[in-house]
Amino acid sequence: DTAVSQTPKYLVTQMGNDKSIKCEQNLGHDTMYWYKQDSKKFLKIMFSYNNKELIINETVPNRFSPKSPDKAHLNLHINSLELGDSAVYFCASSRLPEGYETQYFGPGTRLLVL
């Protein structure tokens, strides 16, 4: 009965590689998000999709490309990984895109770039 799930939970890879992280929510929500949490624990929004449409696209290198095949899934592809990409990436969802809606977070993907 997992609400928001992400795979993989851990990802260790070499600089320059390309990797993908998958996210799925079974809450029937319209809106999904990708966040990056760095070593200082600061949670930073990267992207937000509402009903498969991109609505928030913060200043993120274009090596990061989100894809939403349907409103229950939001994947994140990262090209040419760099050391600074090492962080925890959280997927989240909310019923609607409005900021007063509670966001439900996935367990996180711990990415380590060597």
Added chain:
Amino acid sequence: GQNIDQPTEMTATEGAIVQINCTYQTSGFNGLFWYQQHAGEAPTFLSYNVLDGLEEKGRFSSFLSRSKGYSYLLLKELQMKDSASYLCAVSDSNYQLIWGAGTKLIIKP
């Protein structure tokens, strides 16, 4: 610019009361959230305030003063399991969430 300020770390004793403050300066205001994040886990929702005053939910209460740009989270009867980071987040005029850096709360026996 938009800014959320919280203390970086606080320490309290099991069974005691602790108040975690959050001040904010944002372009517009559509509510303030508190989330709890245990080490190595995802943030989970604790409370949402949009009107001034105190909202109580069991051992946890959250207060908001919009005129002062200020909120606090009050935790009573502290338990060891309350050791976690507490994140303050504000919904701005565009209904986007602006997140604080979080307050790490350490509970000692």
